[in-house]
Amino acid sequence: MGIQGLLPFLKSIQNQRHLSELAGQTLAVDGYVWLHRGTYTCSTELATGRKTTKYVRYAMQRVRLLRYYGIRPYIVFDGGRLPAKRGTEEERSRRRTENLACAKELTAKGKHSQAREFYSKCVDVTPEMAFQLIKALRAEDVPYVVAPYEADAQLAYLERVGIVDGIITEDSDLLVFGCKNVTGISRDDFGKVTECSLRGWTDAQFRAMAILSGCDYLASIPGVGLKTAWTFLRKYRTAENVIRALRLEGKKSVPQGYLEAFMTTEKVFLYQRVYDPLEEKLVNLTPIPPGEALSQADECFIGEDIAPAVAKRVARGDANPNTHLPIEDIDRSFEPRSTKPLPFKSHDLNSSKSKGKSAEKHNGASILSFFGSNAKGASPKAAKSVAPPQMVAGRASGKRRLMGLMHDDMAIKRKRLLEIEIDQNDEVNVPSPVQSRFFGIHPTAGSSPLGPTPSADTVLVVDEDDAEEVEDAEEPDHVAQEDGYLSPTRSFKRLSTPDLSSPPQFPERSRVFCRDSSTGDFAVDLLSSPESRKPMRRLRSKSLSSREGKTSLCTPRKSGPANSMDGSVAEVSCRPDKFDDADTMEIADFTMPPCSFGGSTQSSSGLDTPVSQEGADVVTCVEDLDLGDDIEFIEIRRAKQDAVARGWWSKWSHGGARERDGPKDRKDRTLRRRETTVTSDGLHGALRSRPNGKAGGDRKAPTNGVANREGGSARRSQVGPEWAHNVEMIRRHRSTGMTESGMGAVG
DNA sequence: CCCAAAGCGTCCT
DNA sequence: CGCTTTGGG
Numbered sequence: 001m002g003i004q005g006l007l008p009f010l011k012s013i014q015n016q017r018h019l020s021e022l023a024g025q026t027l028a029v030d031g032y033v034w035l036h037r038g039t040y041t042c043s044t045e046l047a048t049g050r051k052t053t054k055y056v057r058y059a060m061q062r063v064r065l066l067r068y069y070g071i072r073p074y075i076v077f078d079g080g081r082l083p084a085k086r087g088t089e090e091e092r093s094r095r096r097t098e099n100l101a102c103a104k105e106l107t108a109k110g111k112h113s114q115a116r117e118f119y120s121k122c123v124d125v126t127p128e129m130a131f132q133l134i135k136a137l138r139a140e141d142v143p144y145v146v147a148p149y150e151a152d153a154q155l156a157y158l159e160r161v162g163i164v165d166g167i168i169t170e171d172s173d174l175l176v177f178g179c180k181n182v183t184g185i186s187r188d189d190f191g192k193v194t195e196c197s198l199r200g201w202t203d204a205q206f207r208a209m210a211i212l213s214g215c216d217y218l219a220s221i222p223g224v225g226l227k228t229a230w231t232f233l234r235k236y237r238t239a240e241n242v243i244r245a246l247r248l249e250g251k252k253s254v255p256q257g258y259l260e261a262f263m264t265t266e267k268v269f270l271y272q273r274v275y276d277p278l279e280e281k282l283v284n285l286t287p288i289p290p291g292e293a294l295s296q297a298d299e300c301f302i303g304e305d306i307a308p309a310v311a312k313r314v315a316r317g318d319a320n321p322n323t324h325l326p327i328e329d330i331d332r333s334f335e336p337r338s339t340k341p342l343p344f345k346s347h348d349l350n351s352s353k354s355k356g357k358s359a360e361k362h363n364g365a366s367i368l369s370f371f372g373s374n375a376k377g378a379s380p381k382a383a384k385s386v387a388p389p390q391m392v393a394g395r396a397s398g399k400r401r402l403m404g405l406m407h408d409d410m411a412i413k414r415k416r417l418l419e420i421e422i423d424q425n426d427e428v429n430v431p432s433p434v435q436s437r438f439f440g441i442h443p444t445a446g447s448s449p450l451g452p453t454p455s456a457d458t459v460l461v462v463d464e465d466d467a468e469e470v471e472d473a474e475e476p477d478h479v480a481q482e483d484g485y486l487s488p489t490r491s492f493k494r495l496s497t498p499d500l501s502s503p504p505q506f507p508e509r510s511r512v513f514c515r516d517s518s519t520g521d522f523a524v525d526l527l528s529s530p531e532s533r534k535p536m537r538r539l540r541s542k543s544l545s546s547r548e549g550k551t552s553l554c555t556p557r558k559s560g561p562a563n564s565m566d567g568s569v570a571e572v573s574c575r576p577d578k579f580d581d582a583d584t585m586e587i588a589d590f591t592m593p594p595c596s597f598g599g600s601t602q603s604s605s606g607l608d609t610p611v612s613q614e615g616a617d618v619v620t621c622v623e624d625l626d627l628g629d630d631i632e633f634i635e636i637r638r639a640k641q642d643a644v645a646r647g648w649w650s651k652w653s654h655g656g657a658r659e660r661d662g663p664k665d666r667k668d669r670t671l672r673r674r675e676t677t678v679t680s681d682g683l684h685g686a687l688r689s690r691p692n693g694k695a696g697g698d699r700k701a702p703t704n705g706v707a708n709r710e711g712g713s714a715r716r717s718q719v720g721p722e723w724a725h726n727v728e729m730i731r732r733h734r735s736t737g738m739t740e741s742g743m744g745a746v747g
Numbered sequence: 748c749c750c751a752a753a754g755c756g757t758c759c760t
Numbered sequence: 761c762g763c764t765t766t767g768g769g
Contacts, residue, residue: 004752007761033758040759058759120759170761213751223768225751251769 001088003210005226006172009196013189023070028164030151030171031075031144034059035125035133043120046129047100053132053334055125060136074164075137075144077130078151079314079321083300083645084217084268085150088653096122127320128330134317135329136336145277146317149303152177153272153285160286163277176210176269177285178203196230208239211265217301218265218652223252239266261652264301267294273303275315281308300644304637324634 007014038058045052059075066073081089103118130146137144147154156177158164166181167174180187190206191199198206212229214220220229224246232242239262247254255261271284271294282305288294294302306314306324313319313326320327 002761037758043759055759172761220751223751227750 001216002172003176003213003215003226005213006175006210007170007185009226010172010175010185010190010193012194013186013192014184015186015189016184019066019069019071022166025165026072026074026143026163027066027166027168028074028076028155028158029062029066029168030155031059031077031130031133032125032151033169034062034075035130036123039123039125039129040120043123044116046123047103047119051331053331055129056133056136056334056336059133060140063137063140063142073142074158075133075142076151076154076158077127077134077144077146077317079127079147079154080149080303081322082149082268082272082303083641084265084648084653086645086649088216090649093124096124098122127322128328131317131327131329132331132334135334139336144317145275145315146321148273148275148282148306148311148314148321150272154274155179157274157276157283157285161276161278172210173216176207176215177272178207178269196227196234204239205233205237207266207269208242208262209233211262211269212239212242215265216653217268217648218261221246221252221254221258257651261648264298267298268301271298271302273305275311277315280312280315282306282311297644300641301648304641 035055035058038055039046041058042052042054044050046055063073063075099118099122103115103122106112106115106118127146134144134146145154145158152169152171152173155164155167155169156174156179159167159179159181167179167183169183172182174182175185175187190201191197209226209229211218212220212224212233213226214224229242232245233239236242236245240259243254243259243262246252270286271288273282274285275281276283282303284302299305310319310324314321314324318327319325
């Protein structure tokens with residue numbers, strides 16, 4: 001959720017940059033965002049409990065895309081839940097079960113495509129799934145860390161201490177956490193915000209504005225949004241003054257104790273606990289000033305301290321961030337370690353060309369020359385557009401049509417890819433002696449991020465959509481298994497590295513490879529880069545469909561791969577495989593401890609269960625494992641947190657407020673929803689019964705909810721009336737408990 | 748007219 | 761998240 005409207009608020013200072021302009025930087029990303037997107041491919045499998053790791057692939061493709069552009073990705077995972085947010089979690093999980101029920105019902109009726117939509121809405125990304133991605137990250141030596149609590153705070157910390165140069169995220173919260181460079185927005189530019197100037201605003205004032213307008217931890221004072229918060233803060237300067245003024249003014253009803261809640265919230269943004277990869281222990285996001293004393297409750301809200309040994313295991317992904325018990329490897333057969341070389345042999349069989357080139361690529365210049373020749377050969381604006389889609393009826397239909405086009409397009413592209421891929425694939429992937437040399441020079445390159453580039457004061461991160469557009473076009477294609485992900489990394493020589501690279505150590509800030517930033521101004525269009533020939537059409541169609549209003553694709557892009565290639569990609573493919581046997585053993589031992597979890601009720605699948613529920617069984621195991629944390633302490637702590645969480649949630653958070661005066665409201669809504677239901681003859685009930693939007697008997701004019709739903713259903717009914725009907729039926733059934741017969745219109 | 752609030756589609760192949 | 765609508769000041 002974040003801060004509603006904060007990104008649009010800051011839009012005037014947002015600076016879109018192409019990924020290639022960020023070469024040489026280390027950028028942190030939230031791993032759960034990618035994981036969640038990855039689940040769309042396999043939501044049904046996940047929801048029905050079938051084993052899959054397909055969701056790993058999407059994230060790894062993004063990782064490689066970034067690396068391809070010379071960016072060092074640093075993946076940050078969400079960890080334990082913070083008390084103030086637990087309510088959000090609960091509501092989400094409630095929604096998920098609701099959607100799962102819908103999905104199952106639809107499946108039972110044989111409506112599989114509709115079911116899939118609901119399956120995708122009930123997928124939860126678990127720490128165990130994150131661990132699967134972590135396995136892949138380890139295999140490719142991608143730095144990562146699991147936050148003890150929230151990824152946002154962890155991301156902010158990594159940037160604050162200089163481990164990363166910037167952050168890629170769509171979550172506006174990051175700025176509130178004090179980040180300097182987030183998705184193209186630079187803290188330094190705040191003064192330039194056009195509409196409402198933030199010139200001279202302190203961090204505290206900006207934070208206050210965000211909190212007052214409503215955030216994940218604290219609902220806003222009803223009727224107060226960003227603009228009002230801004231106005232009042234400009235006038236009264238501090239949050240305390242603003243709150244007092246609002247009370248005095250009397251126009252808005254400020255809840256009792258709001259100021260205290262505000263101050264607690266502020267502490268969560270300021271002092272939330274994060275993992276320090278260097279010191280290997282938890283620290284506060286920003287140091288607590290000597291004068292400031294935190295109450296017991298505060299400690300709870302910012303996330304309680306965790307013994308360093310445990311914290312480290314959590315950070316590495318070996319322990320579940322909620323239970324602190326060993327993480328369960330839900331798919332041991334998924335081993336993204338690259339134990340054997342890629343199947344180049346088969347490629348060679350199919351491509352005589354690749355043989356010659358593979359010889360060439362072993363002299364270091366090959367990659368550069370490869371790109372060079374390409375850059376000069378390609379014509380900048382060669383893309384020819386897809387024929388404008390014909391609008392059928394309404395915008396939705398138009399989009400649907402576009403989707404279809406895209407599909408066709410992709411099918412064509414895929415076929416072509418199969419042919420082209422063959423010689424391009426090994427071209428890009430196979431390490432050259434030059435690349436290997438990097439590791440002779442600097443063996444820890446894979447795990448030590450580059451220092452911030454001198455020229456990178458203002459780190460601007462490209463919109464992810466932007467990245468997406470080039471992804472298929474420019475990312476070197478790696479071998480991918482049909483099911484799930486296969487690491488492209490080749491392990492040539494297994495170096496014995498006593499310590500796992502992740503969370504990585506940063507022995508020193510050193511630049512492994514130099515990149516002349518002036519050559520970054522390689523004036524080549526996006527489409528001229530190496531592999532652009534194949535997917536032009538697709539690029540075009542994709543931009544049309546997903547961002548109709550934007551012209552981002554039309555703007556010529558600078559292309560840096562030629563420069564970044566020698567560094568980053570080299571690294572991707574020829575890092576020594578650190579995940580050697582010793583490490584494997586260590587992990588195996590850890591996941592299957594001698595005390596055998598099999599006998600305990602906690603056992604294999606019980607990792608979601610709070611420790612307190614299974615305490616007796618776990619105690620011995622935990623002690624045997626020497627996990628460090630006293631189980632009794634864990635229990636007490638958890639109970640305390642629960643109490644605090646519940647208290648906070650019911651009082652201050654969005655869901656709490658909604659829950660209190662919610663039921664009536666919800667019933668109201670469902671009743672109205674019925675009015676909009678499609679009847680058995682396929683016509684839209686609401687449209688028929690009140691063609692002018694005038695509802696007889698309604699005490700008020702139709703709510704926007706009705707209007708929206710009418711719109712939505714109407715659009716859908718053009719695709720298929722039964723669709724809207726069924727979904728509405730089930731949803732209604734679920735949320736109100738009413739029977740189908742009670743609702744009348746059933747087909 | 749501006750603002751807050753609420754809802755929907757998007758995200759994946 | 762972005763986009764849209766609606767209702768209230």
